[in-house]
Amino acid sequence: MAVVHRSVLPIRSQEDIVRVRQATRESAVAQGFSLVDQTKIVTAASELARNTLDYGGGGEVEITRLSDPPRRGVRLVFTDKGPGIADVGQALADGFTSGRGLGLGLGGARRLSNEFSIESRVGEGTQVTIARWR
C-alpha cells in the first residue's frame, strides 16, 4: 500500500471544518471516487471534524491518499488532546450524545466508511481513523 499524497490540516474553528470538507472532497475527486462515495467520505469527515472541535477542544486531521492496486482510497486520521471518551461503545451508539447534537455523528461516520477505528484514553485524547476505498 503506497501513500500518494499526505496533508495535515488544523481543526480549531468552524471555518476549519469547512476546509476539512473541501480538502477531503478534493482528495476523493483526485482518487476518482464516484459522487456517492465522495459524499459519504466528505460527510463522515464533517462529523468527525466537528467532534474533534466540539468535544476534543480542537486538534488536527491527516488526509492521506492511498494506492493499493487495483484499489484507491482516502484515509483520514483525526487527533485531539481532549478529555477522551470513557465508554467508546456508548459513544458509538445511535442517539447517545454528551452535547446537544443528534447523537448520530460517530456511528454515522462508521457506517459511511469502509474502515473505522477509534482509540481514546481518558485525559489524554482521542484518535479516530477512517478510510474509504473505491
Next chain:
Amino acid sequence: MTPATGRTLRKILAQYQKELLGDWLQTQLAASTLRPDLMRENELREQSRELLALLQSAAQNGNLEQTDGPEWAGIREFLARLSRSRAQQGFSSAETATFVFSLKQPLFTRLRTEFAQDAQGLADEMWIANNVLDRLGLYTTEMYLKGREEVIQRQQREMMELSTPVVQLWENILALPLIGTLDSERTQVVMESLLQKIVDTGASIAIIDITGVPTVDTLVAQHLLKTVAAARLMGADCIISGIRPQIAQTIVHLGVNLSDVTTKASLADAFSIALKRTQAKLPPQMGTTS
C-alpha cells in the same frame, strides 16, 4: 538611557529636512521595489515630504520611545491613510512597510556624518532611529491588515444576507432555496427569515430546497428538523426538496430520521405537491397533468 540621546536625531530631522527628502527620494526612485506602474512620482514625492514633516514635528515634541503617544497621532493617522490608499492601489503590505523602512538609509548616512568620531554616540542614536522607524513601518502593516479584515467582515455580512432569500412561489406557498454551508450562525438567520415570512404572508406551506447545500451531515439535518418543527408550530407545513441520490444514501447511513417530513427530489416536485395541497387555482393553460 541618558537624556542626551535622541538629540542629534531631532537636530538632523529639523536641520536637514530638505536634504533628507532629496536623498530619500533618490534612494526610493533607484530602488528595485519602486512601482511606477502603481503610483506616480509626484504622489510619492508628496507622501515622502509629508511623512518627513510629520516625523520631524512628532520627534521634536514627543517621546522617541513611545510612538503611541498623543504627539504621534498625526503621523499615525497619516500612515493609516497611506496604508489604505496603497492597498487600494495594489501595493502589498511589505511594499507599504518598505516605504517607511527605506528612510533608514538616508537618515543613517546623516547620522554617520554627524558622529564622525564618536562610535558610541552613533550606535545609540542609530538604535533609537531604528526603533522609531521599525514601529512606524509595522504600524502601516497593522493598518493594512485591519483594512483587509474590514473588507472580509463586510463580505461575510453581505453573503449572509444574500444567501437567505425567502421567495413566495404562489399564494400560501413559500420557498427557501438554501445555498452553501449551513453553519449555525447562518442557519439562525435562515430560520428567522423563514418564520417571519410565514407570519407576513400567512403561508401554509414552505418548501426548503437544499439543492445548493453540498454536504448534509447530522448538524445540518438537525438544523433542518428544528426549522421544520418551528414552522409547524406556526401552522405551516414544510417540504424539503433537492434531495439528490448521494445525499439520500448518506442520510440513511447517518441514521437521521426524516420520515416525519415530506421530502422530494426536486423543487418542481415539491411545488406540484404544494399546489395540490393548497388546492391552488391555476390559470387553465397552466394546469398540471397529474
